[in-house]
Amino acid sequence: MNLDASMLPDSIIIINNELIIDDVPAITIIKKYGTPLFVVSKKQLVQNYNKFHERFMKFTKVLIAYSYKTNYLPSICSILNQEGAGAEVVSGFELFLAMKLGVPPSKIIFNGPGKTDQEITMAIDYDIALINADSIEELERINKIASEKGKIVNVGIRIKPNIPGFLAWPKFGLDVDRWAFEAYEKALAMENLNVIGMHAHVGTQICNSQPYVETIRQMTELMHRLYTKLGIKIKYMDIGGGFGVSGYEPLYPIEDQNEEPETLDEMAESIIKVLYSCISHYKLSETILILEPGRSIVSDATLLLTMVEATKTVGKNTKTVVVDGGINLIQFAPYYYHRILPVINNNSKLETVDICGPLCMQSDVIGVNRKLPTLKRGDYLAVLDSGAYSLSLSQQFIRPRPPVILVNWNTHKSVRLGESFEDIFRYDDFSDLD
Numbered sequence: 083m084n085l086d087a088s089m090l091p092d093s094i095i096i097i098n099n100e101l102i103i104d105d106v107p108a109i110t111i112i113k114k115y116g117t118p119l120f121v122v123s124k125k126q127l128v129q130n131y132n133k134f135h136e137r138f139m140k141f142t143k144v145l146i147a148y149s150y151k152t153n154y155l156p157s158i159c160s161i162l163n164q165e166g167a168g169a170e171v172v173s174g175f176e177l178f179l180a181m182k183l184g185v186p187p188s189k190i191i192f193n194g195p196g197k198t199d200q201e202i203t204m205a206i207d208y209d210i211a212l213i214n215a216d217s218i219e220e221l222e223r224i225n226k227i228a229s230e231k232g233k234i235v236n237v238g239i240r241i242k243p244n245i246p247g248f249l250a251w252p253k254f255g256l257d258v259d260r261w262a263f264e265a266y267e268k269a270l271a272m273e274n275l276n277v278i279g280m281h282a283h284v285g286t287q288i289c290n291s292q293p294y295v296e297t298i299r300q301m302t303e304l305m306h307r308l309y310t311k312l313g314i315k316i317k318y319m320d321i322g323g324g325f326g327v328s329g330y331e332p333l334y335p336i337e338d339q340n341e342e343p344e345t346l347d348e349m350a351e352s353i354i355k356v357l358y359s360c361i362s363h364y365k366l367s368e369t370i371l372i373l374e375p376g377r378s379i380v381s382d383a384t385l386l387l388t389m390v391e392a393t394k395t396v397g398k399n400t401k402t403v404v405v406d407g408g409i410n411l412i413q414f415a416p417y418y419y420h421r422i423l424p425v426i427n428n429n430s431k432l433e434t435v436d437i438c439g440p441l442c443m444q445s446d447v448i449g450v451n452r453k454l455p456t457l458k459r460g461d462y463l464a465v466l467d468s469g470a471y472s473l474s475l476s477q478q479f480i481r482p483r484p485p486v487i488l489v490n491w492n493t494h495k496s497v498r499l500g501e502s503f504e505d506i507f508r509y510d511d512f513s514d515l516d
């Protein structure tokens with residue numbers, strides 16, 4: 083434990099050993115709604131978005147399209163829409179949600195490697211800003227559907243940069259030095275496409291600007307080649323998301339464990355610097371930069387409140403604490419560090435413990451070797467940094483999904499009800515099976 087205040091998100095303070103989220107004691111929320119439950123801080127969410135925006139506004143024209151899959155709780159997406167964020171969507175459902183929340187189509191980007199015809203049709207009908215294609219075959223499908231509708235569609239192509247010492251996600255895009263040029267050439271010949279975008283996204287929890295710097299160099303070089311050889315003018319340069327967040331301990335994965343992680347401020351500065359330099363070198367002054375942050379906007383704006391169900395000592399000396407929410411709710415907890423602290427700390431004696439979830443699965447471990455005050459059944463723990471890839475991936479594995487509470491300064495309200503047992507099989511029909 084012993085997290086000092088500077089290591090906590092701004093929305094969390096400890097007063098008299100009690101955890102306060104904005105102005106609301108966590109114990110008040112627990113008493114009203116029970117555990118487990120997610121708590122979202124509106125203040126933290128808005129602050130994260132606006133800080134991110136400020137950092138990148140230094141570039142002339144920027145569109146920040148929040149990556150919906152990171153956490154598509156409608157209240158979160160709606161708050162971000164009110165703050166001016168666009169939407170990066172990867173399915174018909176996410177596109178539908180963005181439209182329902184009133185995100186202007188001119189701020190919606192559609193990505194993903196497996197778009198269905200129905201999803202492409204939706205995107206074309208809504209006149210969104212850009213569909214980023216992942217393959218030549220997909221470009222052909224977009225062109226065909228657009229032609230049937232008598233429309234011209236804005237498209238980009240996802241490229242895969244070649245970054246020394248860094249494995250850009252291999253499943254996505256077209257290799258910058260192999261297939262990408264050919265794809266643009268083919269797209270140019272397709273009559274119903276307006277080829278104006280280039281997209282890259284190389285990973286997540288990246289705490290070093292180097293992969294971005296290299297990506298930008300390779301993208302702008304290709305943009306220059308496309309213009310001089312094919313006359314293609316790229317308006318939207320989309321460098322994706324992936325920006326890492328910093329926590330209390332070293333974050334994972336860091337590409338090189340000996341390397342100091344950079345802060346988001348430092349990363350943004352290096353990115354803007356190389357952008358200006360490449361843009362002016364290749365005379366690409368009209369470029370609009372698109373960013374698709376997810377984790378950096380939502381990670382520390384949500385926490386999970388849990389109750390200790392059981393404690394025991396395993397083997398010789400390993401103290402294990404079982405809480406009532408595990409990887410059914412925060413699926414990536416075994417891979418990404420989550421700060422964990424007591425909701426009320428009335429015990430000054432510290433112990434080193436492993437924190438496990440309640441699932442009957444060995445992998446359900448959410449924190450190992452944590453120094454926490456001695457815990458007993460009925461105590462509460464807050465699992466911080468639970469905003470990214472938790473709610474949208476939370477499962478009904480053996481239990482219904484819990485409620486989500488939004489804290490807005492000193493008020494709190496439920497923005498998603500907890501599910502009931504019945505909800506788990508609401509859409510099943512097990513009658514008349516004879």
Ligand SMILES: Cc1ncc(COP(=O)(O)O)c(C=O)c1O
Binds near residue numbers: 152325
């Ligand atoms: C295409 C694309 N854009 C944006 C994101 C958001 O990434 P992050 O949450 O790391 O910022 C992802 C996540 O994997 C992605 O695949």
